[in-house]
Amino acid sequence: MKAVVAGASGGIGQPLSLLLKACKEVDHLSLYDVVNTPGVTADLSHISSVAKIEGYLPADDGMKKAFTGADIVVIPAGIPRKPGMTRDDLFKINAGIVQGLIQGVADYCPNAYVLVISNPVNSTVPIAAEVLTKAGKFNPKKLFGVTTLDVVRAETFVQSITGARDPAETVIPVIGGHSGETIVPLFSQAKPAVKIPEDKLEELTKRVQFGGDEVVKAKDGAGSATLSMAYAGYRFAERVMQAAKGKTGIVEPTFVYLPGIEGGDAIAKETGCDYFSVPVELGTDGAKKAVNILGSANAYEKKLIEKCVEDLKGNIAKGVEFVKNPPKKEEKK
Structure with a gap:
């Protein structure tokens, strides 16, 4: 199993690469970023685990070398949030980064599972789908927006009520999207x-939805939720x-892109959204299979879903529009 981390030198990329280097499922770990990849690779190469590791910069066909033969590509690339910045504020910067990396997937490893972490996920996953579709390489079953941090937070925060020793043993579905009020934890289905x-x-619910703000504030401008996101x-x-x-x-x-997955059509019709986070x-x-819950x-949760859908439709449309009609500023860059 060859795994690629695209954006491996960043705040999420480094701890994510560390965890994947130690993962028993990975035989070959390939790191890619625009800076510092050789140093990160050298550091991780001293770890006594199964995975062979290599790292690349853009020069000398670095992306091609990093991506070719990949079974799974995890994309945390992009700039982090800063105090007062919403996930949507990141859109203009991170959208172009994701677009370029997904083009690399289309060119060099079109059959890989693609896991998008780069924010805002509600828009970057539609961007990825549009790029892959343009290249004739889109497989909806292999494109995922990673919303697991919302699940991890729900598990962790509810522990104060359950008192469970291991919070991960309480399974809590979190649906919708991956920003603010598009995040809908279904505690009733735990x-x-x-x-x-009731009080x-x-x-x-708000803590799960806005947990990222908690971390940004605590880091006092020095970063965002990088370690928990890497996990x-x-x-x-x-x-x-x-x-x-x-x-x-x-x-x-x-x-995920619902129309491309078994069971997804019914959820798409119910929500009016082609992209939605559901248990898969x-x-x-x-x-x-997409599981309709x-x-x-x-x-209470149905009201949250209504608000989620309202916001999510705009996020999705923004991602699709970015690829179909690229902003002029991004074209110049």
């Missing part, structure tokens, strides 16, 4: 069941790889 006091529900990206990547190798019964929420059963070919949401 397994095992969780009873959340704590809204606060808990979440690694967790989802590991499960995709396990499913690819034949492990069954793996279901993870992820932001993973298989050897990627996304095997919207109907089981309670009254």
Whole structure:
């Protein structure tokens, strides 16, 4: 299994590369970034794990060398959020970065599983789909927006109520998108069941939706949620790889193109969105089936879904429009 980290030298990329270097599912780890990749590669190469590691810069066909033969490409590339910056503010900068990297996927490893971490995911995944479609290489079953950090936060924050020793043992589906009010944690569908006091529900929901702001503020302008995002990206990547190798019964929420996945059409019709994060059963070919759990949401959660859909439609349209009609400034760059 050859894994690529595109944006390997950044705040998310370095800890993500560390985790993947130690991952037993990875035989070959390829790092790519516009700066500092040789140093990160040299450092990680001293770790006594199975994965062979190599790193590339753009010079000398670096992207081609990094991507060729990849089974899975994880993309955390982009600039981090700064205080007062929303995920949507990142759009103009990160959209162009993602577009270039996805073109590399289309050119050099079109059959790879592609995991997009770069924010804003609600727009960058549609960008990726449009680029791959233009190249005639789009496989909806292999393109994923990583929303696992929202799931990880829901698991972690609810621990204060459940008192569970291991928060990850409480499975909480989080659906919708991956920014602010597009994030909808469905605590009513937690397994095992969780009873959340009514006076704590809204606060808990908001904390999951805006947990990134908490980290940005705590880091006082020095960064965003890089370590927790790296863990979440690694967790989802590991499960995709396990499913690819034949492990069954793996279901993870992820932001996908619904019409291209079994069970997705019904969810797309219900929400009016072609892209949505829902629990997805993973298989050897990627996304095997989208699981529709919207109907089981309670009254409070249904109101959250309504707001989510309203915001998400605009985010998706923005990503599609970026590829179909690129802004002039980005063209000059």
